[in-house]
Amino acid sequence: MTTSPLTLRRAGDSPALLGLLGIVGFGALLEILPRVGVLKEEYFPPTSKIIAALIDELGRGGFWQAVIGTVSTWLIGLSIAVVAGIVLGIVIGSVPALRLATASTIEFLRPIPSVALLPLAIVLFSAPIRSILLLVVYASFWQVLIQVLHGVTDVDPVARETAASYRLNRWRQARYLVWPTTLPYAMTGIRLAASVALVLTITGELLIGGTKGIGEEIAVAQSSIAVPSMYALIVVSGLIGLIANLATRRAERLVLAWHPSVRRELPL
Amino acid sequence: MLEIKSLRKTYGGQGRTVEALRDITLTVEDGQFVCVVGPSGCGKTTLLRCLGGLLTPTSGEVKVAGQTVTGPPDGLAIVFQEYGRSLFPWLRVAENIELPLKSKGIGRAERRKLVDESLSAVGLGDAGKAYPWQLSGGMQQRVAIARAIAFQPKVMLMDEPFAAVDAQTRADLEDLVRTVWQRFGMTMLFVTHDIDEAVYLGQRVVVLSASPTSVLENLDIDLSDERDQLKTRSEARFVELRTHVYARIQEAKGVAAR
Amino acid sequence: MTRVLSRTGLLLGLPVVLLVTWWFASAGSKSFYQPPLETIIKVFPDTWTGARFKSDVFPSLIRLFIGYSLAVLLGITLGVLIGANRRLRALVEPLLEFLRAIPPPVLVPILILIAGIGNPTKVLVIVIGGVWPVLLNTVEGVRGVDEVLSDTCRSYRIGGWLRLRTFILRAASPQIVVGARQALSISIIMMVIGELLGATNGLGYTVVEFQRGFQIPEMWSGVFVLGLLGVLLSLAFTLVERRVLNWYHGARAAERSGH
Missing domain, CATH: 3.40.50.300 (P-loop containing nucleotide triphosphate hydrolases)
Structure with a gap:
């Protein structure tokens, strides 16, 4: 009685410990509930079985090929989207007439759900990888483009006038004025694009199939009703997502370490 | 005391x-x-x-x-230094003053009266419908004071x-x-x-x-x-x-x- | 007058140019998979009005509406609870970080396995995808409420429901709206995926059926419908957002003009 409030207090003071407790507690709950029969074990295998299935997967060569497949599709799609988004964003953003002319088209194309393109992609491309890449690039491209467009137009008017009064040429203005302002926005866009791209990569693999990837592994596990493997693969997809998130956030901090402003995602 | x-x-x-x-x-x-x-x-x-x-x-x-x-x-009522942050930006001036009165359980007619009185006491009789951020800093602090007055604190x-x-x-x-x-x-x-x-x-x-x-x-x-x-x-x-x-x-x- | 004209010209110019280009470029198209735009538009009315609207479009919309509403409600409720409670936040934050990193579509096969392919599953699929952005943004919004406002509420003894309604939810609303917008596009995607993986009716199902049956112009028209749905809902969202966040944009503009 005398020690328990104290230990609780101590755990409460350390968020990391509490967080660990949360994850362990969640795992324990999913272990116990199926075992006592609250959840059907058939559909909700206990945590220990999922972990066992995960370990099995880790030992399988096909699994690692799938991981590599997913990650490389993701990276290719993301790179295309990022390059296209930044280049087009800067070009469109720095020419007012162009910005005005494209505004309605962008507003119309952006909300088109990427999966709507799925049947199109399937009939247009015979190679599944191309179909998946179309979805990935389409979905993540807008994230980068929109952010970059906002960044380019956010250049401080006073700074712009200063640059003009010192007669910096167009290239120098782009280099010392537009790019530094745009960079934080671009990084936000890349971070958002990275998670969207990963979701679409795995979704594409799941729905289209025909490429090595985690999504297809899940589809295979589903058709053979290997429930613990399905869960294990879902955990893997979550872990890949987690690593991707952490990596992009870390990259963002590294790139913007010198930057005074911290961009928040707020309604634009 | x-x-x-x-x-x-x-x-x-x-x-x-x-x-x-x-x-x-x-x-x-x-x-x-x-x-x-x-x-x-x-x-x-x-x-x-x-x-x-x-x-x-x-x-x-x-x-x-x-x-x-x-x-x-x-x-007891407090008027904070940061007027820009102590008024609710999503509420109009009159609503800002009215809110504490609502939680006090004062009826609608009485609330109206208190709001009008306190606003005119700080010389902002006709600003009730504005949003705080549409006012200057000094006027915002007047609103905060009006809110305190309307609360009728000891x-x-x-x-x-x-x-x-x-x-x-x-x-x-x-x-x-x-x-x-x-x-x-x-x-x-x-x-x-x-x-x-x-x-x-x-x-x-x-x-x-x-x-x-x-x-x-x-x-x-x-x-x-x-x-x-x-x-x-x-x-x-x-x-x-x-x-x-x-x-x-x-x-x-x-x-x-x- | 001329300025207004040139502005509208610029706004409508590009879409018109693109459509016209498509129309003529595809006009004589013999390619089976890329039918002329004219053909697509011709099959559009027959394909999407009447019986099919009732049997496929309408059920999809209802499911989307219910699923999205549930996702937003659930996300806000949980988000307020977690955001307002420091300990609870520390407890669940890493877990949420992991759960939200799971691409929602991979959960669809499991859900179908557990709950079949009925309407509840399809709604659940939408909820599971849409809840995360709302939840996480609400947590951020609630956590970031202004301390001075919070003190103001305390000292004027504004508590309970009144505090939640007039302070917490309103203060977090800019963030909640960001989440709700992300949730909207994810919900549409999840709606389609749910119907692709297991359904007997619905918009997504129909489009894929057209694809599998090689009814290519019909399939193209289906893609149009889905795109249109996304655009219209996003437009509706913008209108709602303007109303809800009117104060926010005003306050921001006042701040920028150096008030």
């Missing part, structure tokens, strides 16, 4: 504690106007937050109308309310606070770092020491009740009093530095 007995407040834990208030004892009679001044960083805001029941004292006691303060007490606490407005607006607002106090007769505790402001406004000025804070002096301001920005400030007695307070604060800073 506002009673503060041996109030002490320390922050921190885990090896490092900071003593913000060491020993504050102070009584404010009903209907009195007391200003609290002290060197910057002397824990004025901490004191005010303890009085308002927003902070729990480490030791000592605060009583409002005979009741020990354990949480925000009934019949005690009003003001935490450096005019630190962030320009000098001319500030003079107007000072006179407004005097008028409000004279008209509604609440007990007023006004925290400021501006010595002139404290002497000009208060019936009494409490001088605090540098941190860790205690009361250095309790000074009666024997100026007439009718105060005027030009006349009062040029009176010999005003100059004497402010010089005295200034010297005490310099002294307090010196002690702290040593």
Whole structure:
């Protein structure tokens, strides 16, 4: 009685410990509930079985090929989207007439759900990888483009006038004025694009199939009703997502370490 | 009545504690106007937050109308320094004033009346429909004061309310606070770092020491009740009093530095 | 006058140019998979009005509406609870970080396995995808409420439901709206995926059926419908957002103009 409030207090003071407790507690709950029969074990295998299935997967060569497949599709799609988004964003953003002319088209194309393109992609491309890449690039491209467009137009008017009064040429203005302002926005866009791209990569693999990837592994596990493997693969997809998130956030901090402003995602 | 007995407040834990208030004892009679001044960083805001029941004292006691303060007490209103952040930007001016009255359970007709009265008392009779951010800084602080008035508090606490407005607006607002106090007769505790402001406004000025804070002096301001920005400030007695307070604060800073 | 004209010209110019280009470029198209735009538009009315609207479009919309509403409600409720409670936040934050990193579509096969392919599953699929952005943004919004406002509420003894309604939810609303917008596009995606993986009717199902049956112009028209749905809902969202966040944009503009 005398020690328990104290230990609780101590755990409460350390968020990391509490967080660990949360994850362990969640795992324990999913272990116990199926075992006592609250959840059907058939559909909700206990945590220990999922972990066992995960370990099995880790030992399988096909699994690692799938991981590599997913990650490389993701990276290719993301790179295309990022390059296209930044280049087009800067070009469109720095020419007012162009910005005005494209505004309605962008507003119309952006909300088109990427999966709507799925049947199109399937009939247009015979190679599944191309179909998946179309979805990935389409979905993540807008994230980068929109952010970059906002960044380019956010250049401080006073700074712009200063640059003009010192007669910096167009290239120098782009280099010392537009790019530094745009960079934080671009990084936000890349971070958002990275998670969207990963979701679409795995979704594409799941729905289209025909490429090595985690999504297809899940589809295979589903058709053979290997429930613990399905869960294990879902955990893997979550872990890949987690690593991707952490990596992009870390990259963002590294790139913007010198930057005074911290961009928040707020309604634009 | 506002009673503060041996109030002490320390922050921190885990090896490092900071003593913000060491020993504050102070009584404010009903209907009195007391200003609290002290060197910057002397824990004025901490004191005010303890009085308002927003902070729990480490030791000592605060009583409002005979009741020990354990949480925000009934019949007490605070006007914060950051007017831009103490008004709800999604509510119109009138709604901002009305909100505390709603939680008090006052009926609609009575609320209307209180809102109108308090707005005209601060000279903003026709601003009720505006949003706070459509007003200037000085006007926003007027709204915050109107909100406090409408709440009909027995005690009003003001935490450096005019630190962030320009000098001319500030003079107007000072006179407004005097008028409000004279008209509604609440007990007023006004925290400021501006010595002139404290002497000009208060019936009494409490001088605090540098941190860790205690009361250095309790000074009666024997100026007439009718105060005027030009006349009062040029009176010999005003100059004497402010010089005295200034010297005490310099002294307090010196002690702290040593 | 001329300025207004040139502005509208610029706004409508590009879409018109693109459509016209498509129309003529595809006009004589013999390619089976890329039918002329004219053909697509011709099959559009027959394909999407009448019986099919009732049997496929309408059920999809209802499911989307219910699923999205549930996701927003659930996300806000949980988000307020977690955001307002420091300990709870520390407890669940890493877990949420992991759960939200799971691409929602991978949960669809499991859900179908557990709950079949009925309407509840399809709604659940939408909820599971849409809840995360709302939840996480609400947590951020509630956590970031202004301290001075919070003190103001405390000192005026504004508590309970009144505090939640007039302070917490309003203060967090800019963030909640960001989440709700992300949730909207994810919900549409999840609606389609739910129907692709297991359904007997619905918009997504129909489009894929057209694809599998090689009814290519019909399939193209289906893609149009889905795109149109996304655009219209996003437009509706913008209108709602303008109303809800009117104060926010005003306050921001006032701040920028150096008030």
